[in-house]
Amino acid sequence: MSRPTTKDLARAAGVSLATVDRVLNDRTGVRDDTVKRVTEAIEAIGFIRNLSAANLARSRSYRFVFLLPRSGDQFLNRVIARIDEASQAFTTEATQVTVARIEDEDPHQIAATLGALDPATVDGVAIMAPESPQVRDAKARLSERGIEAVAFLSGQIGSGHPTAGSEVFVGIDNYAAGATAGRLMGRFAPDTDAKILVLADTLLARDSLERRRGFDAVIGRDYPHLTVLPALETHSDPTRTRQIMTASFTSHPDICGLYVLASEARMPLLHVPAGAHPVIIAHERTPFTETGLQTGQIAALITQDPGHLVRSAVRILRARCDHREVLASQEKIRIEILIRENL
């Protein structure tokens, strides 16, 4: 027994193939009660449209673009590697994935890029950019023009609540990620009074802020003997980073933990003073943090799987193009904890 086809559906509904087609593809010129008859027949016989055949017939293909910031760290490079991998793997499924870079500091330029996207050449975009009014407007206009969009890794609305509203966000809950880091820090650090140094690229990014909030909440509630020092911003500047590190460890000899919020942990960790052995917790898996885990310098990493992120974004975009539901459990991005043993 194979699945019922449109022909079966036409027979079951007592209409012709043409009418079935009109109903299935939302064409005009069908009376309401006829539509209802067909819809009921769909339920009755359990008709499921054969997507392969449909896509074949309309020679449909999916063209998606990942809009990523031009200024990228190693984590972003891994993401891009996964996009390339996916673009290979998805060709079998008529899905083409490309990458375009944007100036993430300039909301106007981002909005302009979004505005320039042509529905004739692009079916969907995954946008990694800070949420700004301009960008939000540009996104709204995208959907009007029939281009699907998902927020990718950053730019979600609301705080700590992914997919608030109808907004689709691919990435982890950064508040929970920070809380996870906090819990591990609390358990790994000694039980005595001590301080924890927190480093960020910039605290303007929503991601960093939320991680920070989550981290502080757990430490403050459950590990009162630990004092979290005010977060310091490195601005990805080597000199500044070195100064911060030296100054912090000098004025606070009792620093027992180091939490690196940003996805580029390399710079701060190179400047941990010899002799100091703080518990280090950082984010994202990069060649550097991997090595750090293996040598024992880093105690734990809080990560999200770049491959999963990319494939999830693509699956969500495709589902939206087809007006389908996604499998929610598959698209939930997990907050992963990596230690040396489960690398």
Place this chain on the structure above:
Amino acid sequence: MSRPTTKDLARAAGVSLATVDRVLNDRTGVRDDTVKRVTEAIEAIGFIRNLSAANLARSRSYRFVFLLPRSGDQFLNRVIARIDEASQAFTTEATQVTVARIEDEDPHQIAATLGALDPATVDGVAIMAPESPQVRDAKARLSERGIEAVAFLSGQIGSGHPTAGSEVFVGIDNYAAGATAGRLMGRFAPDTDAKILVLADTLLARDSLERRRGFDAVIGRDYPHLTVLPALETHSDPTRTRQIMTASFTSHPDICGLYVLASEARMPLLHVPAGAHPVIIAHERTPFTETGLQTGQIAALITQDPGHLVRSAVRILRARCDHREVLASQEKIRIEILIRENL
């Protein structure tokens, strides 16, 4: 520009569509150098077979069976729930997934079940059963009859080395999982001399053995102040479990950690003596262990995502049916660490 079709391929190779078809589908009656010409043309123009169209033409569908032990715990129930979910989600892709139960204690019966599978009704099986000579033979005969098979969650050959040989195994590296548990135990437990209790359903199962080995290796090497007591077997027997727990905590008042190897942590944890607050690390996410994490009774869980397991098995089976490669990075099952914050 759309992808080249068989027609383009025929033109590029200077042969007819019929010959292209013969080459693509491994039919006889084509001279070797003609085959070569076509193969070269495939490379040259980058021809990729349109799987949707191919499956449509041969009205192919994939019918897979998950063979699971009849005696199941809550973790297995979650796996089954994911299979049901997947069977819904995969109907769109002409893939039908069902579950059959086997008596996991009886290798003969398992082998018989495998032998009774009909290639006319089944395209692939995911087998969750202990590896025995009979089962191994039966598996070999499966592939002779053209039924694909993967080992699912247990039954892998070799120790700690998934996919040893050409054997396909869907699941985690249990040695590494045990080592992960060991590392967490070492970091969570106090720095003073103390004992760790290890509980298993049975130590006959390879999974448990390997987890045990990994756990011991880490504790023995890096946390010499901790003593791992000989593992005790509960055999899923409530009375026996209670006795073990009581006896252990009585004769070893300095137990600081409890490692539950089996996927059903419920029974032992109900019998932790009041007043004792060992660091508890267990495996797999179930309603019970979730609650344990939330209340703080359980410090950490080592898990594998059932949904990922199921979908991965299905993808691998489908790829093998199509003689395709899988995306390795997607099929690697991660050893997940769950704490209260990243639940």
Place this chain on the structure above:
DNA sequence: CCCTATTTGAGGTACGTACCTCATAGCAAG
């Protein structure tokens, strides 16, 4: 060079759906 076996080509139908054209049925207003 002929005979035969093998290889190749030409052409068709099918899969399930989309999309198109044209014809006809039904209905209401004039």
Place this chain on the structure above:
DNA sequence: CTTGCTATGAGGTACGTACCTCAAATAGGG
């Protein structure tokens, strides 16, 4: 009744591939 409209049916072609048949070309052996 005719006119003009909408709703529906009938039938076709197309997508890219599989699989079939039959004829034609080619190769190799004697």
